[in-house]
Structures are given as C-alpha cells and as structure tokens.
Amino acid sequence: MVKVGIVGGTGYTGVELLRILAQHPEAQLAMITSRKEAGTSVADLYPSLRGFVDLPFSDTASADLAQCDVVFYATPHGVAMADAPKMVAAGVRIIDLAADFRIQDPTVFERWYKLSHTCPDLLAEAAYGLPELNRAAIAKARVVANPGCYPTTMQLGFAPLLRNGLVDASHLIADCKSGLSGAGRKAELGTAFSEASDNLKAYGVGGHRHHPETVERLQALSDEAVGLLFTPHLVPMIRGMHSTLYARLKPHAMKTDVQALFEDAYRDEPFVDVLPPGAHPDTRSTRASNMLRIAVHRPDGPDGDTVVLLVVQDNLVKGASGQAVQCMNLMFGLPETMGLRHVPVLP
Amino acid sequence: MVKVGIVGGTGYTGVELLRILAQHPEAQLAMITSRKEAGTSVADLYPSLRGFVDLPFSDTASADLAQCDVVFYATPHGVAMADAPKMVAAGVRIIDLAADFRIQDPTVFERWYKLSHTCPDLLAEAAYGLPELNRAAIAKARVVANPGCYPTTMQLGFAPLLRNGLVDASHLIADCKSGLSGAGRKAELGTAFSEASDNLKAYGVGGHRHHPETVERLQALSDEAVGLLFTPHLVPMIRGMHSTLYARLKPHAMKTDVQALFEDAYRDEPFVDVLPPGAHPDTRSTRASNMLRIAVHRPDGPDGDTVVLLVVQDNLVKGASGQAVQCMNLMFGLPETMGLRHVPVLP
Amino acid sequence: MVKVGIVGGTGYTGVELLRILAQHPEAQLAMITSRKEAGTSVADLYPSLRGFVDLPFSDTASADLAQCDVVFYATPHGVAMADAPKMVAAGVRIIDLAADFRIQDPTVFERWYKLSHTCPDLLAEAAYGLPELNRAAIAKARVVANPGCYPTTMQLGFAPLLRNGLVDASHLIADCKSGLSGAGRKAELGTAFSEASDNLKAYGVGGHRHHPETVERLQALSDEAVGLLFTPHLVPMIRGMHSTLYARLKPHAMKTDVQALFEDAYRDEPFVDVLPPGAHPDTRSTRASNMLRIAVHRPDGPDGDTVVLLVVQDNLVKGASGQAVQCMNLMFGLPETMGLRHVPVLP
Amino acid sequence: MVKVGIVGGTGYTGVELLRILAQHPEAQLAMITSRKEAGTSVADLYPSLRGFVDLPFSDTASADLAQCDVVFYATPHGVAMADAPKMVAAGVRIIDLAADFRIQDPTVFERWYKLSHTCPDLLAEAAYGLPELNRAAIAKARVVANPGCYPTTMQLGFAPLLRNGLVDASHLIADCKSGLSGAGRKAELGTAFSEASDNLKAYGVGGHRHHPETVERLQALSDEAVGLLFTPHLVPMIRGMHSTLYARLKPHAMKTDVQALFEDAYRDEPFVDVLPPGAHPDTRSTRASNMLRIAVHRPDGPDGDTVVLLVVQDNLVKGASGQAVQCMNLMFGLPETMGLRHVPVLP
DSSP, rough: OEEEEEEESSSSHHHHHHHHHTTTTEEEEEEEEOSTTTTTBHHHHOGTTTTTOOOOOTTTOOOOOGGSSEEESEEEEEEHHHHHHHHHHOOOOEESSSSTTSSSOOHHHHHHOOOOOOOOHHHOOOOOOOOOHHHHHHHHEEEEEEHHHHHOOOOOOHHHHHHOOBOOOOOOOOOOOEEEGGEEEEEETTTBBBTTTTTEEOOTTTTOOOOOOOHHHHHOOOOSSSEEEEEEEOOSSOOOOOEEEEEOOOGGGTTTHHHHOOOOOOOOOOEEEEETTOOOOOGGTTTTTEEEEEEEOOOOSSOOOEEEEEEOOTTTTIIIIIHOOOOOOOHOOTTTTTHHHHHOOOO | OOEEEEETTTTTHHHHHHHHTTTTTTTEEHHHHHSSSSSSSSHHHHHHGGGTTBBBBBBBTTOGGGGGGGEEEOOOTTTHHHHHHHHHTTTEEEESSSSSSTHHHHHHHHHHSSOOOOOOHHHOOOEEHHHHHHHHHHHOEEEEEEEHHHHHHHHHHHHHHHTTTTTTTGGEEEEEEGGGGGGGGOOOOOTTTHTTTOOOOEETTTOHHHHHHHHHHHHHSSSSSSOOOEEEESSSOSOEEEEEEEEEEEEGGGOOOHHHHHHHHTOOOEEEEETTTTTTOOOOGTSSOEEEEEEEEEOSSOOHHHHHHEEEOOIIIIIIIHHHHHHHHHHHTTTTTOOOOOOOOOO | OOOEESTTTSSSSHHHHHHHHHTTTEEEEEEEEEOOOOSHHHHHGGGGGTTTTTBBBOOTOOOOOOSSSSEEOOOTTTTTHHHHHHHHHOOOEEEEESTTTTTTTHHHHHHHHOOOOOOHHHHHHEEEEHHHHHHHHHHHHEEEEEEHHHHHHHHHHHHHHHHHHHHHHGGGEEEEHHHEGGGGGGOSTTBBBHHTOOOEOOOOOTTTTTHHHHHHHHHHHHHOOOOOEEEEESSOOSOEEEEEEEBBGGGTTTOOOOOHHHHHHHOOOOOOOETTOOOOGGGGGTTSSSSEEEEEOOOSSSSOEEEEEEEEEEIIIIIHHHHHHHHHHTTTTHHHTTTTOOOOEEE | EEEEEESSTTTTHHHHHHHHHHTTEEEEEEEOOOOOSSSHHHHHOOOGGGGTTOOOOOOOOOOOOOGEEEEEOOOTHHHHHHHHHHHHTTTTTEEEEESTTTSSSSHHHHHSSSSSSHHHHHHHHHHOOHHHHHHHHHOSSSSEOOOOOHHHHHHHHHHHHTTOBBBBBGEEEEEEEOGGGGGSOOSSSBHHHHHHOOOOEOOOOOTTTHHHHHHHHHHOOOSSSEEEEEEEOSSOSSSSSSEEEEEEEGGGGGTTHHHHHHHHHHHTTTTEOOOOTOOOOOOGGGSSSSSSEEEEEOOOOOSSOOEEEEEETTTTTIIIIIIHHHHHHHHHHHHTTOOOOOOOEEE
C-alpha cells in the first residue's frame, strides 16, 4: 500500500483526488491537510464522501507528512516548492497539481506567476507529469509537475504532428473551451451561477499562464520554433474541456494519413482514445473519467491544408487529479490504470 | 457469475445499467437488445462505454434471453409483462424497470397505464423492489418490480412515520423536484434544452402515475386511510431528485424525537443516509451513486406539529438502475452493495 | 419627468432598475451611487447598458440625492433607514428594495435582521409596496417598502383564500423555488456555478427572513391566526420563482369555485394573470417581465379539500425592481403600467 | 402602419418576431400562419404573449397574405421560394428568415440544401439582408434574404479586414459557439436537455450550410480568393453566439491600428458596438437585444501577425428576427432602430 498525503484537500482537485483515491486498491489515505478546515471532518465539508473518507482535515502546519510515501499538493501556486526540499530530503515523493514545477525556465515561471522559484535544483530534476509523452521520467521522479488542464489537451493533440515535422509549427491555433470547475472552488463574482450561466466568454486572450507551459513543452517536440495562439473560453458547464486545434500541413505532408498517424501514436495508450473518422466528441463522453478523446478532421477547402483536431477530456480528471494518480501509479510501479477505470457518467 | 440480459438498453436507465454492470464483479453482460439499434455496437451509440462494453445490440425479437440468469427490462410499459410468462417458465428471473408489476391492483394499473394486465398471476407474486422495505420478498422473487423514482423517495421518507402511526396519514404532501433525465431519452419538445433550461414548472398536478403506486405502498404501512397530495416539478438539471415531504404529527406524537426515529430506522441500511439535524442536502451529494439521503426538520411555528423531510437521490441510480442492481444482488445472494459503491461525483 | 436616484446601483436589483428606468417615458435617471464604483461609468460595469445609460456612479456619501423626486434603495439592509429621515425631510420620496420598512413590528424586525430600527416613526407610516393589495396607501406614501420576492408570490396566492375565510389559515404551506439571482450579485461559494448548477437544495427550513414578513401581511388579511410553513429551495436557473402553495378548504367552503374566485380577484390587475384551469405555468413565461401568473388546482383525493396554487414570477422584476417601478408610477400619478410592458423573453 | 404577416410563427424565430413586432410602433400584426396550429390562439401556444398578441394562427394554405405589406417567412427552407412569385406579383414584400435567397449561386444552393431553386429571377434580384454591409439594396428590395446567424458574425467581423486587403484571405478561421436555440424549436434527441446540458461539442466540421453562404459574401469583399475554415460548436446556453475569428495580417499591414480600423468602420452603426481594447465580451451582454459587439485583439507571439476578433450577438435577434425587423424598417423608410432598442437582459 502506498501511504498518501494530500495538502490542500478542500478544492476541486482535492475532492477529486479523494473520490479517486478512496477506492484505489493500493492507496492508503493517510492525511489530508487544510489551513482553514483543520479539525473538520472531510465528510462534513463534502457530504458526497460520507462513508468513503472518515479522516478529518489536519492542520497544514503541523501535519507529519514525512510519514507518507507520496504527497499530492492540491494547493495554490508556491506551496509545493516551499515544502519540496524538506519532503524530498525525507524521502517523500511529490506530485504538484499547481504550477511550481511545470515550467523549466525559471525566468518564464517568475514572469507569469510573480514568484521567484525557491528550489531551482528540484525544478531541474522534476518530471513533467504527462505520461503519454514522458512516462519513463515520471516513473523514477522524486518530484512530478502535474500538467495544466489546457496544456494536456494541446500537447496530446499537437504532439503527433510536431514530432513528425508535418505542420507549420509557427502558427498553431488552440481555441479551447472549459467548464467552470477549472476556475477552482472559490467565492468569485465571475464564476457565480447568475454571471456564468447562459453565457460564454473568452478570457486571457492577451496572455494566459498555460501558454508558456505549453509552448515550452511543444518546443521540445519540434525542430522549428513554435508559435501558438491560445484562446481560452469559459463555458456554462461544470466539468469538461474541448480544445479545437488548428495546424497547417506543410506542402510535403499534404498526403499524410493523419487519422492513421494518430491511431498509431496512441494505439497502446489506455487513456487516449482516437475516435473514428468524422467523429464530433461530446465533452460528456469523458465525464468523471480519466479518458481523453481525439477526433481528427481535415476539412475540404480551397487548400485543404489544415488539420482540425477536436480534443475532449474531463478537466478535473485527465486534466488534473486523474492524471496525478496516473503518475502516482507509474512512480510506484503499479499498473498505470489502477483505480482509474471509471466509466464516464452519461447522461 | 450471474449472466445478465438487458432488454431495451438504449434509454437512460439502460445506459446506467450498463455503466454499473460493466464493472460489477459478479455480473456477466451477456446480451443487450434494442429494436431500433440491432447490430449497432453499444459503444458506438454511447461513446462513454468505449472500452467497457464491446457487445452489439441484439435484435429484441430474436435474442435468446432464456440463456440469462436475470433479465432487466429497461423498456416502455407493457414489454416486460408480455415476455414475463415465457421467461419465468424458462427459469429466468426478471427485474422490470417499467411499471408493469408495480401496482398490485390490476384495475388501478389499467386506469393509469391504459393497458390490461396480461399476467395477473405473475403480478400477484411479483415483489416490489424497494429493498429497505421489502428485502426478504425480493431475495426469493422470480419477478421484481423496480419502483418508480418519486415513489422511492416518498416511501423511504414517510415509512418511519406511518409505520409508527405518528402522523395524519390522510393529508400527506409530497412536493417533488426532478432532474430532466427522469423524462427519459426521447426527442420531445418539452424537454428540449431551450425549453427546459433556465425554467421550472410543475406538471401532472391533476394526476401522475407515481401517485397510485405510492399510495398503494404507503397504505400497506398504515392502519389509517392514506391521502397523498403529490406535486412533481421539472428542474433544469440532468440528474437529481429532491422530495420535500410534509406530514402533521398527531397530538400524541408531538414529543417524538423524529431525528432519532429516522436514525434508528435506517441505521443498518447501506444506501440510506440520515443526515445530522439541520442539514439541507444537495441533490448532487448523491450524483451518480446509489445513496439516498434524508434530512429531518421540524420547524417552529404556531403549532410546530409538522415534520418536513428533505429526501435526495440520483433519480437514475437509487431511483432506477442502481436500485435494480441492488435487487439483483439480493436475488442472487450477493452482498447487497456489490458493484454499487460509487463515490458521488462532485462537483 | 420624475427625477430618479438609485442608491447602490451595482447589484442585480440595481441593474434591473436601470434596464427598466432607462426606457421609462417619464423617468429621468439623475443619479446612481455606489460606494465601491464611484467614478466608474455604469456602462463599463454593465456593458449591456452601453448606449442606454451614460452616467457614472456617484459616490454614495457625497451625492446630492435631495435633488431627486424619488430615490430607490437597492442596498443592503439598514442603509435606507439611515438615510430616510433626511430624505423625507427634504421632500424626497423613498422606495426601499431592502427590508428596512417591510416589517411593521420593530421587535420582529430586530430579531430577524439583527438591526435596531432607527426611525420607527417612518416605519409606522411606510406603505407596503404590493400594489394589488395596498394600492391606495402606496400612492400617497413618502416611504414605500418594496416586498420580498417570495412574499409577493405567497401573498398574491393566499390572499383571495384568506380574505374570504375559506381555508385553514393555521396550516398554510409554501414550497418555493427560486432562481439564483435572488441571492444577489455576490462572490459567494454557495452560489458559484460549479456548486449550484446541476443541483437543487432547500435552505432556511429552520427560518427565513421572508417568513415573518409574509406572516405579518397574511395575518392582516385573516380573522384567524395564520400559521405558515415556508420552505425555500435554490434552483439552477438565473431568474424565475415558482411558489407551490397548499391550503385546506374549510368544510363550509368545499363547494367554492376557486378558479372563479381568483379570476374575479385579479380581473382588473394588469400584472396578475390567472391562467385557465389545468395550467402548469413555466417560470420562463414571466422572464424579464413584470407579470405574475397563477394557476389554481384542486386535485382529487380522498378528501379533495386542498387547493394547490402554482405562482410564477421573475424574481428580479415583479419580485423586486419591476414592482418598485410599479409603486413609483402610483406615487407620481403615472399610469401603473408605464415602462413595464416588456414582453417576456422566451425562449 | 406596415401591415405584417408571419408565415410559420411557431418556431423560435417566429416567436421572437412576435415579441419584437408586438411592440413596434409602426407594425400592425395582421396575420400569423401555421400549418399545425391553425385555429390555436398564439397566446395559448406561447403564454409569454398573453396580453400582447391576441391573434389566432391562420391556416397557411388559406391565409390571405396578399393583404399584407410585408411577409416574414419563419419557415423551413423551401417555403418562401414557393410563395415568392405570387406574393411579389401581388405587391407584397418578402423577408425570408430561411435560406432560400441567401446564396446567389443556385448550384451551390442546391448542393447544400438539396432543393432546386424555383425562382432564380427573384433570387437574382433578392437583397442580402445584412444592413451594415448592404443597406441601400435592402431599402429598395422586394425580396430580402435574412442572413444566417453564424454568417452575420463572420461577415461583420472579417469585413473591415478584407475590404482593405489587410489579411491573408485564403486562410481565415472562424471558431464559433452557439446557444441551442439556434437549432430551432424541435423535438430532437441531440438538443434534449439531458443530452446537451453540461456538455459541449463541435458539429459539422466536415461541412455546414452557413459556410458557402459566408464564403460567397466574403468573396464579394475581397480581391483575393477567400478560404474559410468554419467550426461551429453547440454550447449549453439558450441564446447567445460567440464567434472567435482568426486572420493573419499581410506583411505590409503589420502596423495597422486594427482597433481604429474597426471603430471607424462601425462608428455610425447603431447595432454594432466595437468594444474598448482588451475587452472580452460576454454573450449575455447582447441577450434579447439587437446588438452585436466586437472586441479586437492582437496577441503577442513570435510573429504577432494574427488578429483575433471576439464577436458576440443574440443568435435569435441580430442573428435572426431582430435583423429581419431592421431590414423591414429600411424597406419601409422607418428609422432603422425603430422597435429594436431593447436593453439586453442581464443577468
């Protein structure tokens, strides 16, 4: 059994970790901390967990996390890197669901997160937790940076095209739509029901933190300079993310069988599902599950040179907590799918 | 392993049976039939089931259901009773998610469903599939009538009060609110998104089929004549049911500790959760799970004689398919909770 | 032209006042104040008002509201009563959309709002702003207490029954469902989209501020002691309120033609629409309009003694800002429907 | 007064025409037809119109539409062109909200709508009803083709760029998101609440009827061959459309002040609102109004050569019925904004 700690268990990624780990055959939930809710029973805050989790929240400051084998940080940015040196020294492995270890370039990190990185050595050794693109490094990592939700869809979508040099890497477009749980469990006016329901808007067109993270990773897959236009939108649904990706094939690649390319790329991946040609995936076909689905389109047109990818996932599972548990499985030599075979909830 | 057949697997209760049974440790999905979709892969109709169910739909007319140990009928009213004699003769047990075996009085059944009952003998022996009130009969039944969604909440709510003769049985009020999946998977104008979203309405105030079903069952619990006013409402949510129940305590019962009464009544029930005093349960605290939760209130007032119960469930799980699997577990001597321990999906 | 001021124009009742008053033929929007947004253009905060309102928010402290003919208080409880004496002395009439002048008994007010009433004289003379029940008093009032949203539905529903002594006044039940805009424009966790969407819950079963307000007013209509059970619920819709009301006819009243009673009671009311028998009104049939609709039901049953009323309105219009403008029209001798003839927005 | 007829008044564009025209100062609603609902009172079908419209639906076959000055066709494709010759001969002007007169090339029309055009002469003379781009022609037209909802946003977005030859016309991208009312008032499974709520999907990536319509019109604005990639998505909201448009500036145009270009282009347009730099418009800022709002962005990046436009409208108003009334105003010499100055409904 893997002894698991969760720091910051009150947000949506925290409660989703609890939903998954409470029934993971090899995970033992040892400790859940919260600054605000210390002493409260987890099941009192989340009645959905009555009968499944009977721990109280521990105080973050005093909790003895060093007894755990792995600690998930479902915290605001900056918390994990403050703890990391001590935890790693104690032999505890870390999976950070925030951004502290996602961007390898500390200058870029500081520009976007307004925080100086406090442990650049651990940053340098940290593995980026996208198993489909980085499995080996995750398995042996002491620190794993769980990817952002949007970046997961953009990378798994563009990767087969970029790795093979098939598209103009300098003008990628990602038009992404996210359910509101991606904004976290917060008292904010912008995500209030009466503001966000029956409404849709773009945001962050001038710049979003998931942009530099994605560009850095896509760049590692491409021989050419990557240019990415990323437009996120808020959609009135709780869970679900739909990224519509556009990339122009290079002249030499016009005859590529793109469908086959994707099927080959992900044939053995348990959590990436390449749909049959012509499909238009619903986000709900992944609801509450760790599946990410991709449909490949190549519309007719004057040139017919553009590939359109439709990528869907549950932003809280494959886009966050499910992916983190997938990493944990790899880190502890467990079957990668263990505890993650939830059938999507539909309708 | 229990060999399971599903007749009419394309509706919401059908796909919910599939979600549950695909991961039930002792169920083997042998056959799923559909008149319209024969030959289609189940996973093509429901991409959420890709990788979990690889059966095609069989033709309802020609499927050899007699090879199954149990057949679930997730069909329109009338289908199960047409098949039942043949199936029972073949030694197959039946769980009907429609209404064919819910109402013991055939005259009442005919008035509300506009169908003559074609197998009154089987109706007479059928067990009403509400385990918390009828466990022993279900375990040995050949035919089980899975209760309606509203009736489940009304019976589990009123039962402790009626069985003990504590309230005026002649003037019960049930003001019930249901998510739209309760209306089934149909092309109907009234349940279209643009009609039903951002809207709420009552329906069936003049009469609803779940009324006679509930009254018949409540009457069996009460020495006095039961009178029930039942007002269902359609609420813009997919899953979820909230029944707000009102009953007036008799003078002799005014000092009853109603909270304790409910806690005692359901202490050992794995799927009925009596919440602490003062709770206001969210429907979502049961989403995609087989839990039903009850909060007991007794508001102050000039008389203070009225008990208000707040009862929530997922209408497709405890209100339909989960309850049916709970019955199956009882019928085949399996642990009652087997395959039904899903953590509610929140948010 | 009536010179109009609005204090606290940033909340939902404030923006709804702006939507209505911006096109009212006899209203001149002179001043809109806000503590937080002083100096901001109204249209910057609410782009929906670009081209319709070109005022900035004035500072609440320094605004010269005494130049107005009438001031609407769309503020937290307590603000209007602090201002009222000064304003009334200056000859300005006041319409308070908060609760300061709703409850005539100051003791009850203090118990529920945790505020001592600072101008009991003005409270005593204030008119309760429900035109259908109190038209004459409103017309000449210096201070009008705009009713709460729930109380409007409960009073217009129960009034014809109570005034005629037809029902048991001691056991009225109001099971009410409200859209989330009723909770106001606030950063709160409970009304966040991801918390409140696809969900329904009751709240305040143990006590809600609209209960004493309603009871006080209903009592004025009834010779008998009024007992009211009031259960509010939060429904995932922006606007809309549906109150399902239950009252038991007295033996002598069993033959009353209740439908005719309601049609007679509201025949000349421009904003109360009694629907044909058997109707189940959608809340959306009143969306963005000042209409309130009532359907009268009397279900069969063992006794058939219970009247069920279905009352719908837009909680922000007839339940708040539209009603306030209706009062303003009366106070200034304008046609009661002036500026309030919006066709409901459907779908 | 303009005598107005509506053919096919039961769908969403029909009821929206009724909402607008019922309060239009110069329109007299003379006749509303429906095949299915002949004889039914309009207000019985749409209780929101009680007190505003007291006409019954006339039978489409026998209605004497020739007495009208103008007839709106809110019908399936094909109906208007069947009637048009007769109506035009009778001196009645026509505004078709369906597609019969939208596409000038009959071959293209037939390919996409599977209908032979039955009055190519009238097609040739028909004016495309987008006032901002075609005002003069509309004013004198006998037949007006009201644009599709998506095409309105795409044309008003791309027009200033294309007319000035600033962008690569061959690789335009329109990633569009529509509320579900755009699918019409129909009993369809795909738009059922339980299917479409809490979900998002793309559709028609391989081809959509609004694509050829848009390309034909954009081509008329551009000296170069237009190539457009159009990806529509269904979003769980009733009303609202958000088109996110991407176009690459040509090298010579890199220094263009695009914001100023748009402000100049639409300075005098009453229904096109160019937002301040940096804005992210909500679809709801146009809800139930005839406004279309545009925000202009030019994100940084390796090249910084791409303009991103965020265009929002209410698909049923500026995207359909409001635009049709705007055309009517032009055709009859009325002020263009008459009857169309609704304040958007927010929240």
